Amino acid sequence: MNLFAALFSHYRRHPLQLAALALMILVATTLWSGVRQLTEQARTSLSQSEQVIAGRQQVVRVDGARLTVSDFVTLRRVGLCVMPWLEVPRQGNVGLVIGVDPLAAACFGGEGGTFGNSQIRLEGEPFVDVSEAARLAEELPDAEPPPSLALIAAGNVTADALPAGYRLADFSRGPDTGELGESFLLNLDALGILALLITALLLRSVYRLGIVQRRDSFALLHRFGVPPAQVDRRLVVELLVLSVLCVLPGLWLGSLLAGLLGQGFGRSLEGLFDAPLYEAPGQWLAPAFTMMAVVLLACLADFLMPGGHRVVARRGKGKLAGGFLLVGLVLALLSPSLLWVFVAVAIVFTGAGLLTPALINRLAERAAGASADPLSRWRYRELAVMARQLALPVVALQFTLAMVLAIQALVTTFEDTFDRWLGQRLEAELYVAVPEGRSGEAAARWLASQPELQTSGAWHRVIRGRGSVSVSGSPPTPVDLFGLSPVSSLVTNWDLLAADDDPWATLTRGEAVLVNEQLARRLELGVGDRIAVEVAGEQLNLPIAGVYADYGRPAGEILISGTLLPEQFQPVFESFSITPGALPLAELIRGLEAAWQVSDITVRDNEEIRSLATGVFDQTFLLTRAMTVLTLALAALALLIMGWVFFTGRNWYFRLLAAWGLSRREVAAQLTRLSVGLTGSVALLALPLGIWLTWVLVHRINPLAFGWSLPMAVYPGFWVELIGLSLLIGLGIALLMGRQLRAGAALPVSASSLTGGER
Template sequence: MFLFPASQFSTLFSALFSHYRRHPLQLLALALMIMLATMLWTGVNHLTTQARASLGQSEQAVAARSQLERIDGQALTVADFVTLRRAGLCVTPWLEVERPGQGGRLVGVDPLAAGCFAQAAPAGSNNSPEPIDSPESSKEPAPAWVPVLNGEPFIDISEAVALAQNVAPGKVSLSLLIVPPEPASALPADYRMTGFSLGPDTGELGDSFLLNLDALGFLVLLITALLLRSVYQLGIAQRRDSFALLQRFGVMPSAINQVLLVEILLLALLSVVPGVWLGRLLAGTVSGGFGQALDSLFDTPLYASQSENWLTPIATMMAIVLLVCLAQNVRALLLRSAAMLPFALPAKFLTGFGVRPWPWLAMSLAAAGLAMALMAQSLPLVFFAVALVFAATGIAAPFTIAALSATLARKTQEPLARWRHTELGVMARRLALPLVALQFALAMVLAVQALVTVFEATFDEWLGQRLAADYFIEVPAGASADAAAQWLAAQPELAQSGDWHQVVSGVAQLPAAADPKMNDPKVADSKIGRKAQSVDLLALGPVGPLLTMWSLQAADDQPWQGFAAGEGVMVNEQLARRYPLAVGDTLVLTLANTRLELPVLAIYADYGRPAGEVLVNIELLPDEFVPAFESFSISTGASDMTTITDGLQRLWQVESVRVRDNKRIRELADAVFDQTFLLTRAMTFVTLVLAAVALLIMGWVFFSTRAWYFRLLQVWGLTKRQVLAQLGQLALTLTLSITLLALPLGVWLTWVLVHRINPLAFGWSLPMAIYPGFWLQLGVVSVLIGLSITLLMRSQLGGSGPKPVSAASLRGDER
């Protein structure tokens, strides 16, 4: 590998490493940055990987599947389980125990009995999942599943039985999950299959959460690279005189590069390994709150075990460190390779164009990125557009500060102010990489904070309107939902409050049609604007307060009055985007061979799934329509609910009816809602701290190298206090300038996340919101960084410091 003897290598290595013996702060800064960056990225990567693996297991564990009920309505017992297993059916018990207080729900499962689920055929893709008020059809085969007992909420069924003995009977529920037998006649006549689910289907909300974490991890990696590059580049700049001296003594540049490669390899290895350990420790610290968030809101408990894979993060960070630290050598290698090609590339393509053309390059990249982000119809293009805009802002920010500083310096007459503005331009150019890293970190933190806040408020509102009713009652198979609706309408309390409605779900067909926005007659005649498709149908009635409280994204003047009169339909955002539709458009749908043409009265948000859905008045359903599922949503007191369930049992002539307590589900979700985005907030905070520490270290080191220059201010007649005040103004102006430049980037990134990435990835968007109060908090952080640099420089202004020994050290106009 090396072109010189080992003894010479040892001597050369000792000579080069002597720089760090003279400047241990730089070595400590570089090692600390590598370790902190590795810790941050490893923590994000480990938690995201763990969450994704857990999400996959949880989707199997809590997926809508089939369960058994007795025809006579009696509660299931262990005897039923034994009977069914002896009949050769794949059945496993599911025992839910609700602990008192805030203990939460535990699920007792039997891994041995559930072993047959692992051999079951996976469920086919369902492009029309059922709405939130109904479980999926029991005709779907159960997904393959083996419960993993690595912690709550899944425990061994023997433990659940022991806990159930100390809990009220109403807090214990036994279900028998089943893989639908083939043929269906194999099911004993005393039982029937029904749908089974744990609550609202919010799986895509979990996917959206993980997508944001992936984006966060990528930005963290980018910020890490910039910070490492900045620290290493400063050290290399201060060692150029040493390199030149070694070359005068006959040491080849290639030999110096080889020793530098070994040096950074050793330093990276010594810093990356503890960084990976600290990152896993950080992930373990916040995984408790993250797991509770996934469990409570996304039905995704973080119970998946993770193997101790250390090789991937170590190899990734080693590659990043080598890439960013040895980029200069790579560029030199490209130059030599390009010179050997038959068609020699112009050197400007590889060495840069100098200072002046950079603003034009930044403007070109920004224009291309903004236009692409606005018009792109695929996620890769949007991500590429974000990269272009970030590259443009990263190029433009230091030069913008330097240009403004030069302009102010020319216009001011005060000598100290002119010096301060000129020095600010020098610092902006010399600290370009850490400044850009801080700008990206501030923009990322701002965007994630806005996204998280909007996500929390929007999801809370959506969950409130979809679980507005206190109770949900499923209509048993063979029972008359119309008779139950008439009986409920006759109840005095419900008739007075109107807090109930009937829910009928099914499938509707939409024909191919021309998009009315297309004015081209050829396109309109071909009718390719709107593709024929099947969509979910949700029929509701009567219209009462539980429905009119829904928030609508777009609507005419009186949408619910028109809906109650059967004068139109409503569609969810997914269908409105995909078909496409707008308020006032005429929608043609087919229900059981009956054609309906109705205007779109409103568009409503429907988070958590990609399926299109049409909302119609229940009176519009034709007699021949066969519903897939029927239920009632009712809000009333607990005592009155007992009266209602007793009346429905007599009406339907069944022993019991299935009742879901929506209020309990909502209370459990609200109780832990503050911890939902604990991971995101923790990681963005640590990212901001990392960027702040990097700028602090870089600023301190940079100020220290120019301490001799700042002491000249004392020669000019300023006191030490006045010099320190000038440096404080300089540091505060620098950090606040980069904060101001980060604000538009953060607002734009928020817009991209909620209005471009989410709609393209999941079919629904989030409302856009900005929070100026948080901007002030970021400003305070920038002020603290500037003040910290000033305090650190206080000790550097005393005594004598090293003087520049050559004009090259002064760097001409960069003095």
């Protein structure tokens, strides 16, 4: 029998241990590579779509009018290389298509290849021929702001080459789309790394348990004259073979997982960032090596460290953990960037990971010392042993529980807040878009003259366009501009994040401006600050009367009285929000149609708009939730396996209880109290970590990543659910162990004090 066979004989006797190790590698690889693949796909897509528009310039009309095909012809006929770019939202508001003209794009050929014929593939999404986009735009419901044509100019187009009436402008879609996308990806990356760390912890715990159990046979081999180094080398080879055998199918499963989640994920990404999800080329070599390195590192860390297979000293862990926690908490509070917040989270988790098993151990020891009943003393002492022996999976479970808790809190808070916010925003019952080519003026006059509307209903006119904002001479920031008139009761009950005494009155008088949270954060604006607003060439200098919440888009936005809009202001979109009150709907529609002299205006009710808006967000959080649930399942599985292995090692001592006269039912009850006690205390210790993580997500990560913050809310109901889940995991362990006790009444022929005999 050679050395390999001798080493492997352990697994022949304990096939389940081998299976557990293999399963952990497989599942860890699946989970991590799945997340990674999604992130890679998203990254590729974002960078592709950004590359296409990166550093581009566009030609716009000096008079601010919408560009048409004749502008395109004019510019091309003087020899300028411009191409049409027509973005049209798709039906159902899931992402958009971009209409381009590949023939016009030919002259971009030399510029980094992004617009060359070979680069723009018109195979559906998102680039389609501009004629197709124009057709889709025609089919859009009237209420949508009509898509506007942009003319992108090649890099060699200079301002002095432009004919009169045109100027160059930067071409970008939304101010911080790139950064926002990056933040989103960073979140995903962090999720992936967390999943990898958790699985590495679990792997390590399963592997180490096997090594501890094999110490006897290592000692035996040593006695037979096999040098320890040779045994170690063989162990490395053994692990390498195992990881190759498990990592590769894991990668395959990971790509299946990514494919499964990818669809919903792709939709959410497109909905949020207008980034289409392309098929990313399947990579497997780099992830395979990464995963194998993680497996080897997690399992063989002890070999690499001096002192060999010894268990790390327990002493001093508490102080170390405290130090980590302190540094991490302070860093999370003070760090200026997203990356440092993530680092802080990692440090705090490390501290918590060191502290938790020690804490459970300490508390159990104390409880044991305090209890007079020998049986409960035994139980507490056993719990302390478990906490130490199962430290790694216990910590992994704690981490995932905390993660699940925090993400649930974030998502639920967001949904609640968003829902309330949307409710305020959609106070009016009906929304009517001003038809193209018509003015809102006539309709406003007609609405103002309806007595029923004045007494029992409410209405206002929203004129939406573009402007720019600057603070004390800073370069102007482009913003979306909303002109509101009259300022009706439909808006005055908005919850403002910050406001002076009577913001709506000053807004109505045209003496103040309201800004959205994103803009306030970006320009560090507060109530009372004065900003310079440029609207259609005119300068307004107004104080900020309030800051309102705005979710979903990163764009800066300001609200002013419609009376301040200059004559030459070109609205992008104009609409009326109306609660008709006693005014019959039919009469309202007739009145508006008469005012506009059209025969078919589109009236949308607020339900329609609400479902459109919420749909986008539901998609976004789907993936996050799916990933956390999967990680939780993995952690539970690992604790189940480890608990099972632990109990197998200590089987003899539970059998002693039976020999001492406890019935099987009583032994099982002791087991249950033990395992449930363990998972229950893990859940309890996960709560503060989870609440802290919620705080970090809400107050640190979200403002840095998305530009808006949410009220911090906690959901004790969900805590109860999570604790319940943890107790269920404990019950599962007890159940497994109970089966093992029942399997046969025979006591083991011999029990080595080395096996499971830790005190």
